[in-house]
Amino acid sequence: MKIALFPDDYLPCSTLVHAKMFHELALELKRLGHKPVIITPSHCKQAKRLVIDQFDGVEVWRFRNPAMRGQGKLQRVISESLLSVNAYLALKGRKDIKSFDACVNYSPTIFFGPLMRWFKRHCGTYNYLVLRDMFPQWVIDEGLISARSPIAAYFRFFEKVNYNASDSIGLMSPANVKYFSELHPNYRNLQVLRNWADVSPKSFSSSLIDIRKQCQLDDKVIYFYGGNIGHAQDMGNLLRLVETMQVHPEAHFLFIGQGDEFELVEKTKASKGLDNLTLLPSISQEAYKEVLTQVDVGLFSLAKTHKAHNFPGKLLGYMVQSLPILGSVNQGNDVIEFINGEGAGKAYINGEDQSLYEAALMLLQDQYSRKTMGVKAHEVLTTSFSVEAAASQIIDTIEKANQ
Known part of the structure; x- marks a missing residue:
């Protein structure tokens, strides 16, 4: 199968855990005989809407999008909100876009939902959502935003689009499946998908940093x-x-x-x-x-x-x-x-x-x-x-x- 993977950040520049996890997943899918393609935002100035390269033997499509992290909360919301729009503009003209069989989407971010819906309708993909955090619920729980605020309603809209575009939703523990079901009782397509890692340890090394x-x-x-x-x-x-x-x-x-x-x-x-x-x-x-x-x-x-x-x-x-x-x-x-x-x-x-x-x-x-x-x-x-x-x-x- 040809499988598109959608982390909102990726190697080699990212230090985020999920960037590493998705690289390891791509390598394993490739080992199993599938064709993984990472589709991810550039996070920096990029002359072309889409740049295709290879990283560690994995095909990577980087679409132009403003940086999200380290820019302040407002800029992050704006940049993340543009993810599906900019990805669509970068991908819509590709003749091979309909060759994808499945999409694996990582959340958070919640803003790949519209793109997943487009892939499902335009390409007939099966969409698997790797759901690691229930945003915006946790920021509401923390008191960072009000549950009745316009920004909460905005986030909730995209959250719902994200879930509705998913054929399966993988949560990281049985307790999270239970909690998700309490918040969103209409969804039955849930399963436990634990976090993952390459289990091979690295020998002691201090060549880059001691x-x-x-x-x-x-x-x-x-x-x-x-x-x-x-x-x-x-x-x-x-x-x-x-x-x-x-x-x-x-x-x-x-x-x-x-x-x-x-x-x-x-x-x-x-x-x-x-x-x-x-x-x-x-x-x-x-x-x-x-x-x-x-x-x-x-x-x-x-x-x-x-x-x-x-x-x-x-x-x-x-x-x-x-x-x-x-x-x-x-x-x-x-x-x-x-x-x-x-x-x-x-x-x-x-x-x-x-x-x-x-x-x-x-x-x-x-x-x-x-x-x-x-x-x-x-x-x-x-x-x-x-x-x-x-x-x-x-x-x-x-x-x-x-x-």
């Missing part, structure tokens, strides 16, 4: 957070842990990423004198992989007000490198039971600061437990979160529908 040498952390146990530093992650949750751990000089926290709470972390570090925290902006995916070979514990966090039960994609990167996982999330999130039950680390409800601190201290002082939990994390990844399993599930779903 974080211990660069930040003078040679003798430290490094607690690492990598990825989106945003409101949904509630970085204040992790900053409280950083502050509490100041009394243990052998522990150091390293945050690398981008997002709308980067400045908050920067200011808190300065105002509270958090010398046990190093904050760095995003780095390339290859450098990020190297950092994962050099650190000791993988951190994660989700805001306590979150209603969706997300399994943060960054956990997969930690698990690939056999890092024990430490963090806290919203109540009811089945990631807590999953991590604790599998012995892959320690997870708590956001706000259980004392328990989180005690677990961090245990991982600092007990090297055996640190290593054992890391090994378990990789075992769980191999059995439950392989890209092979995800690709096979998507293909099976499409093929059964076409029988």
Whole structure:
């Protein structure tokens, strides 16, 4: 089958987890004998409406679209709103556009919905939606916008278009399927599609970046957070842990990423004198992989007000490198039971600061437990979160529908 994949960001420039996930999915689909094509926005000035190139053996179609991230919230809404329009203008004249059999769309963003509807009507594609976050519900839950505001109605419209254009919707956990059904009871085309990763670990490397040498952390146990530093992650949750751990000089926290709470972390570090925290902006995916070979514990966090039960994609990167996982999330999130039950680390409800601190201290002082939990994390990844399993599930779903 010829399959179009629609991440809203892609390699080699993107540092986002889903960009890496979709590249791994494309490689696996290609290995299975299919023809994947990545269709993604340029995020930069591009003379032509459409530029076709190759990345790591994968065909990539980049359509011209303004940058979305790091431009402010209003500009991001405008840029994302243009995704389907600009993609349509770039693709409509291609003679081979009707050769696609299926589309795999990633959300968020919600704004590929009109394009998916066009593909379905114009090309007869089967559309599979990989739904990782229920936008705009989470920003309403966080109080960032009012449920009755015009902007919420605008987002809801595109959200509905996105769902209606999808033949199947894959959510990351059983709890998320249940929550989605409560919010949108009319949809029955739901299934659990777990996050995925290439399970092959990277050997220790420091050719691109040596974080211990660069930040003078040679003798430290490094607690690492990598990825989106945003409101949904509630970085204040992790900053409280950083502050509490100041009394243990052998522990150091390293945050690398981008997002709308980067400045908050920067200011808190300065105002509270958090010398046990190093904050760095995003780095390339290859450098990020190297950092994962050099650190000791993988951190994660989700805001306590979150209603969706997300399994943060960054956990997969930690698990690939056999890092024990430490963090806290919203109540009811089945990631807590999953991590604790599998012995892959320690997870708590956001706000259980004392328990989180005690677990961090245990991982600092007990090297055996640190290593054992890391090994378990990789075992769980191999059995439950392989890209092979995800690709096979998507293909099976499409093929059964076409029988």
